[in-house]
Amino acid sequence: MTITVLAVDDSLTMRRLIERALTESGFTVHLAEDGVHGLEVLETCEPNVIITDINMPRMDGFGFITAVRSGGPKSRLPILTLTTESAPELKQRARDAGATGWIVKPFDKEKLANVIRRVAV
Amino acid sequence: MEDELRETFFLECADLLETLESGLIALSDGTGDAETLNAVFRATHSIKGGAGAFGLTELVRFAHKFETALDEVRQKRLEPTAEVLKVFLRSSDVLSDLVDTVGRGAETDNDAVDGCVADLTKLIESSSGEAEEAVDAGATFEAMALDLDFGPISTDGPVDPFETFEIEFRPFAALYERGNETLLLLRALEALGECETVCEPVAGRMLDAVDPADPGMTWRITLRTEQGVDSLWEVFDFVEGDCALKIRSAAAMADESEEAPAPPAAGRRIRRNRRRGVPAGRGAAVPGRRGAGTGA
Numbered sequence: 001m002t003i004t005v006l007a008v009d010d011s012l013t014m015r016r017l018i019e020r021a022l023t024e025s026g027f028t029v030h031l032a033e034d035g036v037h038g039l040e041v042l043e044t045c046e047p048n049v050i051i052t053d054i055n056m057p058r059m060d061g062f063g064f065i066t067a068v069r070s071g072g073p074k075s076r077l078p079i080l081t082l083t084t085e086s087a088p089e090l091k092q093r094a095r096d097a098g099a100t101g102w103i104v105k106p107f108d109k110e111k112l113a114n115v116i117r118r119v120a121v
Numbered sequence: 122m123e124d125e126l127r128e129t130f131f132l133e134c135a136d137l138l139e140t141l142e143s144g145l146i147a148l149s150d151g152t153g154d155a156e157t158l159n160a161v162f163r164a165t166h167s168i169k170g171g172a173g174a175f176g177l178t179e180l181v182r183f184a185h186k187f188e189t190a191l192d193e194v195r196q197k198r199l200e201p202t203a204e205v206l207k208v209f210l211r212s213s214d215v216l217s218d219l220v221d222t223v224g225r226g227a228e229t230d231n232d233a234v235d236g237c238v239a240d241l242t243k244l245i246e247s248s249s250g251e252a253e254e255a256v257d258a259g260a261t262f263e264a265m266a267l268d269l270d271f272g273p274i275s276t277d278g279p280v281d282p283f284e285t286f287e288i289e290f291r292p293f294a295a296l297y298e299r300g301n302e303t304l305l306l307l308r309a310l311e312a313l314g315e316c317e318t319v320c321e322p323v324a325g326r327m328l329d330a331v332d333p334a335d336p337g338m339t340w341r342i343t344l345r346t347e348q349g350v351d352s353l354w355e356v357f358d359f360v361e362g363d364c365a366l367k368i369r370s371a372a373a374m375a376d377e378s379e380e381a382p383a384p385p386a387a388g389r390r391i392r393r394n395r396r397r398g399v400p401a402g403r404g405a406a407v408p409g410r411r412g413a414g415t416g417a
Binding site for chain 2: 010011012013014016017020055056057069076077078079095098099100101102105106107118119120121
């Protein structure tokens with residue numbers, strides 16, 4: 001089964017880095033540039049895992065996670081937060097919003113792939 | 122490909138620096154608002170994130186300090202006075218120069234950078250709250266209960282690298298609400314060694330009365346592995362707090378118990394996997410290995 005990932009990040013560089021890392025690991029990748037765009041893209045694809053940055057315009061990661069978890073057939077997809085912040089209260093805030101787990105940037109391509117395989121449904 | 126991505130980063134930096142500068146000017150002349158401040162913070166944050174991906178540590182270091190000071194204002198722990206904004210504008214210039222010199226591979230003006238870092242540090246230290254500076258990327262600190270019961274030390278024969286652990290795991294509804302899955306956790310444990318898994322359903326609950334969103338089942342797993350207890354805890358990294366979890370060394374448990382071993386759990390054995398190369402039998406006591414026990 002090819003794992004499909006929806007990656008949401010406002011940084012073009014990050015989106016390209018994530019896309020490269022994940023496609024090299026054999027995943028199919030969809031990209032979005034903020035939470036609002038992420039919800040739009042989610043309507044059109046069937047990801048197994050979602051990765052999202054936290055600090056984004058229009059709708060940040062917390063808002064995006066809350067919106068995904070609010071209901072619908074995709075509300076229980078695993079969502080990983082991808083962030084430079086490893087502060088405990090930010091992790092807790094992400095958990096409270098409904099995040100499944102987290103990956104700290106800068107990420108190691110192998111570790112990123114392994115974490116995604118670990119949670120992908 | 123790497124060069125192309127690096128070029129993308131520096132091109133993006135140009136846009137981000139423009140956002141940063143124009144945002145700070147707006148805040149200085151009173152035309153900016155909370156969203157302007159957020160945009161300024163995000164620009165610095167994105168530069169830091171991209172710099173980290175390419176190992177540009179000087180840039181990461183400065184952007185991190187700048188971002189921390191900006192966050193103090195965002196969190197209303199530091200007043201954005203004219204003096205504060207002057208420091209931020211100067212920091213924006215330094216960041217811009219740093220991006221330029223790092224991009225060209227040239228030598229940076231350490232005096233300018235260090236001077237600005239000192240000013241930003243003063244602002245952070247003067248703020249009304251404790252600045253929550255992010256731990257260096259890659260370093261995460263998770264508190265763990267330690268059980269210093271090492272079990273009996275065996276002095277004869279070769280050291281057995283395999284150890285047997287008894288795991289008791291009961292997922293709560295929140296585990297599933299956050300997109301986690303018991304099956305995936307069990308698979309992750311199976312990847313570590315030989316597993317025998319028993320599922321204990323809630324007493325008296327028939328299968329058709331089980332709520333899939335909150336099954337209330339307890340899973341008892343006996344795992345024989347040479348990976349060490351830290352690898353087990355890593356499996357449950359994301360679900361801590363969303364389950365009741367105990368991980369104990371079988372050897373330590375055997376020493377604790379002076380009675381006859383407890384009868385097998387009255388549950389159904391669901392899965393047993395025996396990986397090739399994993400010797401059968403209980404783990405012998407290993408000198409220096411710590412048992413682990415905690416409840417969640």
